[in-house]
Amino acid sequence: MTVNRVGLVVHGGRAEAVAAAHAVRAWCAEHAVRCADIDVWQEGERHSAREELDAAGDPDLIVTLGGDGTFLRGARLAAENDALVLGVDLGRVGFLTEVPASAVRAALDAVRAERITVESRMLLTMRASCRLEVPAQMETLLRYGRGPMLPPPRVRAECETGDNWGIALNVTALNDVVVEKLARDRQVSVGVYLSGRLLACYSADALLVATPTGSTAYSFAAGGPVVSPRAEGLVFTPVAPHMVFNRSVVAAPDEPIALRVLERSGQAAVSIDGQLRGVLSPGDWIGVYAAPRRLKAVRLGPMDFYGRLRERMNLTDAPAALADGEAAPLWPVTSPRPADLAHLALPPAPEDGPRSS
DSSP, X not given: OOOOEEEEEEOTTOHHHHHHXXXXXXXXXXXXXXXXEOSOOBTXXXXXXXXXXXXXXXXXXXXXXXXXXXXXHHHHHHHHHTOEEEEEEOOSSOSSOOEEGGGHHHHHHHHHTTOOEEEEEOOEXXXXXXXXXXXXXXXXXXXXXXXXXXXXOOBOTTSOOBTTTBEEEEEEESSEEEEEESSTTSOEEEEEEETTEEEEEEEESEEEEEOTGGGGXXXXXXXXXXXXXTSOXXXXXXXXXXXXXXXXXXXXXXXXXXEXXXXXXXXXXXXXXXXXXXXXXXXXXXXXXXXXXXXXXXXXXXXXXXXXXXXXXXXOOOHHHHHTOOOOOSSOTXXXXXXXXXXXXXXXXXXXXXXXX
C-alpha cells in the first residue's frame, strides 16, 4: 500500500523506544514519507484524538513504540482516522504488539510492499445517560505525579440523541470499559442489563465489559475467560462481587450491555482502556456495545495467539502429564490438508519438518 503519512506514538520513558523512533524517522526520510509525533502532552494538556490527528496531518499509518499501553493510545488514534496501526514490541507482558524493535525497518518495508495482513479487531463504544466528566478535585488528585488526563468525551454529532436512548459518546475501547468504586471502603452497586433485560444487581469492586482482545487484560486478572481475538462477542466480568454468581458472561456481538448505578450506591468511576473518563452518580447509566468501526491492525504473518498465551503467561505443564511423555503434534501437519479441514484456521506446514505442539 502507499504510505504517505506516518504517525508515531512513542513511550518516551524507554531508551529503546526513543532509538526505534529514530529508525522510523530515518526510514520515512529515505522514502519521502511525512512523519509526525502524535499523542504528546503539549503545554500540560491532553488533546482529543481528532485534534492530535489534525495536528499530525491525518496519518494513514500509526506506529506505536512501547508496550500494550502505548499500543492502546495508538489504537485510539487509528480508530478515529480509520488508519492502520503497527505495534512495535517493547513491553513485557503484551499481547497487542506485533514486531520487535530490531525489525521495525523490515516491517515498514513490508507495509509499503503490501506483504502484510490487515487484522480486523472489534471495538466498543457507548451511550450514557449524561455527559462523562471528571470532577476538578479528582482530576487534581490523579494528576499528582502523572501526566494530564484525556479531555471529556465528545458527543457523536451524527447520532440521534434522546432521553430514553442516552447520549452517544465519541469514544472507542479496544480492551474494555470499566465501572468501578471510588471509595476503598464501599463497593459500587450496579444493575447489569444484557440485551435490554436485567441480569442481576451486583455489589462489587468493579464491573467491566471487554472485547475478545481485552479478555487477556483486566478481565483475565479478575477471573474472566481467555477469548480468541478472532472471536466476536462482549465479555462481562464482575470484580470481587458480593454474591454467589461471580462468573463472566459472554454476550453476542449485537447484544448491548448496560450498567446502571443503583440509587443508594456511592459514585462510580468510568474508565475506558485504563483511562479515567468520568464519574457516574446514583441513577446514571452507560450502555456498552460493539462499535460500527473496526481497528485495522497490521500483521506480518499469522498470529500465534495461543503460543503467545503460553509464553506470556508462563504456562507450565503438569508434572503428572510430563511423566506420561512429551506432547506430540495434534496431527501430521506436513501432509496435505484433508478437504473437510480446509476451512479451519491452522498453522501453515513448516518446510523443515513436522511442527511440535
